[in-house]
Amino acid sequence: MSCHDAQTKLSFYLYGELDFAEEEAVEQHLAECAFCQQALAREKTWHTAASAGYRDVPLDLLAECREDLRHTLRAEAAAESPRRRFSFDWGSLFRITPNRWSYQLALGSFLVFLGFAGGRLVNRMPDLNFGSGPNTASLLGGAHIRDIQPSGDGQVRILVDHVDQREVVGTLRDENVKRWVLAAVQDPNDPGIRVDSVEILANDGGNDVRDALLDRVEHDPNAAVRLKALEALQHFSDDPVTRNAIVSVLQRDSEPALRAAAVDVLASANGKLVLTPEAAATLRQLARSERDDYLRLRCLQILQADHDAFGIY
Amino acid sequence: METQAQAVGLLAVGAANARTDERSLIRAAQRGDSEAFEQLVRSYDTNVLRMAYNLLHSEEDARDIYQEAFLRVFKKLPEFRFDSAFSTWLYRIVANLCLDQIRKRKVRKEENPSVETSSGEVDRLQFVPESRADVDPQRQLLSNEVNTRIHEVLNSLSPRERLVFEMRHYQGMRLRAIGEALGVTEEAAKNCLFRATQKMRAALGDFI
Ligand SMILES: [Zn+2]
Numbered sequence: 001m002s003c004h005d006a007q008t009k010l011s012f013y014l015y016g017e018l019d020f021a022e023e024e025a026v027e028q029h030l031a032e033c034a035f036c037q038q039a040l041a042r043e044k045t046w047h048t049a050a051s052a053g054y055r056d057v058p059l060d061l062l063a064e065c066r067e068d069l070r071h072t073l074r075a076e077a078a079a080e081s082p083r084r085r086f087s088f089d090w091g092s093l094f095r096i097t098p099n100r101w102s103y104q105l106a107l108g109s110f111l112v113f114l115g116f117a118g119g120r121l122v123n124r125m126p127d128l129n130f131g132s133g134p135n136t137a138s139l140l141g142g143a144h145i146r147d148i149q150p151s152g153d154g155q156v157r158i159l160v161d162h163v164d165q166r167e168v169v170g171t172l173r174d175e176n177v178k179r180w181v182l183a184a185v186q187d188p189n190d191p192g193i194r195v196d197s198v199e200i201l202a203n204d205g206g207n208d209v210r211d212a213l214l215d216r217v218e219h220d221p222n223a224a225v226r227l228k229a230l231e232a233l234q235h236f237s238d239d240p241v242t243r244n245a246i247v248s249v250l251q252r253d254s255e256p257a258l259r260a261a262a263v264d265v266l267a268s269a270n271g272k273l274v275l276t277p278e279a280a281a282t283l284r285q286l287a288r289s290e291r292d293d294y295l296r297l298r299c300l301q302i303l304q305a306d307h308d309a310f311g312i313y
Numbered sequence: 314m315e316t317q318a319q320a321v322g323l324l325a326v327g328a329a330n331a332r333t334d335e336r337s338l339i340r341a342a343q344r345g346d347s348e349a350f351e352q353l354v355r356s357y358d359t360n361v362l363r364m365a366y367n368l369l370h371s372e373e374d375a376r377d378i379y380q381e382a383f384l385r386v387f388k389k390l391p392e393f394r395f396d397s398a399f400s401t402w403l404y405r406i407v408a409n410l411c412l413d414q415i416r417k418r419k420v421r422k423e424e425n426p427s428v429e430t431s432s433g434e435v436d437r438l439q440f441v442p443e444s445r446a447d448v449d450p451q452r453q454l455l456s457n458e459v460n461t462r463i464h465e466v467l468n469s470l471s472p473r474e475r476l477v478f479e480m481r482h483y484q485g486m487r488l489r490a491i492g493e494a495l496g497v498t499e500e501a502a503k504n505c506l507f508r509a510t511q512k513m514r515a516a517l518g519d520f521i
Contacts, residue, residue: 011510015481017488017503046517047482050463054483057363061372065362065379069354072380073387192348224355257359293485 001029006036010043051297056260059231148184148196156181156200172204185212191222198225202232210236214245223255230261237265247282256292263295267302275306339399343391350390354383357400360484361407368411368479369418378414382407397493404486404494408476415472459517466516470509477502478509 006029012018013026030036148158158168158180170177185197198216201209213236216229230249236242249262263286266279275283280303287299335356341349358379365378385406393402467475473495480486480494492502 008507011506011514012503015488015506017481017506042518043514046513049459049517050482050513053460053463054367057359057366057375058372061366061376062359062362065376066354066358068376068380069383072384076384076387192351294483 001025003029003033003036006030006033007039010036010040011047013040014043014047048297051293052301054294054297056264056294056298059261148181148193148200150200154203158184172200178204178208182208182212185216191220191225194220194222194225195228198228198232202228202235205235210239210242214242217245217249223258226253226255226258227261230258230265234265234268237268243276243279247278250282250286256295259290259292260295260298263298263302267306273302273305275302280306335399336395339390339393339395343393350387353399354386357403358383361403364407364479364484365411367483368475369414374414378407378410381410398490401490401493404480404490405496408480408494412472412476415475419472462516463513466513470512474505474509474512477505478513481506 006026009018009022009026013023018026030040148156150156154171155169156172156177158177168177168180172178172181181197181200184193185201187193187197194216198213201212210233213229213232217226217233220226220229226249230246233242233246237246243266246262246266250259250266253259253262263283266282267273267275283299283303287296287303290296290299335353338349338353342353361382362375362379366372366375369375369378382403386403393399467478470478476495477491480491481488486494488502488506489499491506492499495502
């Protein structure tokens with residue numbers, strides 16, 4: 001292989017798009033040719049430089065797009081419904097419709113949930129009081145949260161099926177209402193309910209709220225719920241317990257989008273870039289070891305924006 | 314104690330049920346299960362939006378692409394027959410929408426060269442911090458000059474080269490999948506990427 005041949009293949013080599021024989025030939029040439037090794041280093045440099053300018057989507061934009069889509073599809077389904085074999089329940093889009101398949105899915109995620117939280121659940125069993133008060137156990141015992149919505153002026157409306165339906169309305173200052181919301185945030189049947197509950201809790205402070213959000217970030221089987229909870233934890237980004245949990249998301253969550261959001265939460269307070277020495281250390285670690293290209297570069301970008309990190313690279 | 318035993322029992326029974334592959338999600342969505350459709354949307358929408366946003370440098374355009382793409386997915390999903398991967402099918406829709414938009418944009422720009430800045434569109438590199446004037450080559454890499462140059466090269470690519478570069482370099486898609494999404498052979502996608510990387514290398518050669 002000539003130097004020219006090798007060099008025209010370097011980008012494809014970096015992208016992993018050469019077939020086995022071509023890759024072998026390039027590697028063999030590189031092993032013997034200092035000139036092409038330099039060319040490879042330059043190739044890597046522009047690859048990295050090009051990636052560094054890549055921007056992540058503002059979280060608001062994603063949330064707005066989803067909301068708009070919900071409205072569009074609702075209108076669409078309303079116009080179409082006579083032709084659809086099954087009626088689409090867009091009134092509660094992004095919630096489970098009680099057909100058999102989704103019931104199975106729900107059972108599936110419920111079981112994953114138990115796998116993580118089972119121990120905790122069992123510990124709570126002694127304060128079981130069916131019928132009178134809400135807690136996770138009463139969800140298991142037959143009560144089912146059908147819907148949860150903020151209803152303006154800080155009030156929350158929760159629709160509970162309990163043989164017959166009952167409705168609980170009030171603000172989070174009402175302990176009873178708050179307990180229902182804290183139960184809803186763990187509703188094993190419906191990720192939609194959990195997302196909405198997290199959103200409601202995001203407006204409230206307190207250790208119980210923080211713990212509920214942390215629990216979702218760490219244990220929810222649904223990535224959308226984890227993301228929502230992570231965003232809600234932004235208010236608590238000064239708190240050491242929260243920061244530790246976020247670091248563990250960075251190390252463990254399988255979803256790159258979650259890890260990217262965690263990086264941003266870790267590096268900010270009140271919408272500004274604030275990097276504690278520990279956070280900077282975590283980001284430096286990630287910049288070296290993270291598998292996701294985008295995320296590695298995001299860490300580098302943040303570190304570069306932060307003057308404390310200057311001199312390390 | 315009893316509950317714990319129950320939970321363990323359920324776990325054993327549920328192991329088989331818990332597997333919810335994409336195929337069954339699609340089937341459920343085709344039957345009208347809105348939860349399943351939502352899950353499908355959410356497994357791809359972050360990437361779709363990120364791609365449109367970075368290709369078009371405009372929140373407004375990215376928003377339009379997002380809506381239009383998933384509305385089409387919603388309308389056409391009942392006809393989806395698993396002939397290709399769902400992701401390929403989705404990216405074909407997204408790629409076509411983006412290509413149209415880039416082409417429209419080029420025409421608009423030629424008619425009125427100032428439109429890009431006056432319409433409030435964002436510069437893709439505005440968030441990259443300016444580096445100090447030190448000689449550390451790693452830092453110099455991210456200097457504004459290099460970034461501006463990259464920006465210029467990306468803008469000078471043909472719409473199709475730009476899209477292929479986006480899909481390979483930024484989205485990490487395989488050339489084969491890119492070819493399928495664009496309705497061309499893998500070889501054609503590879504040629505497209507080759508031209509894009511050559512232009513990039515040529516433009517950045519004196520900097521790095
Ligand atoms: Zn050589």
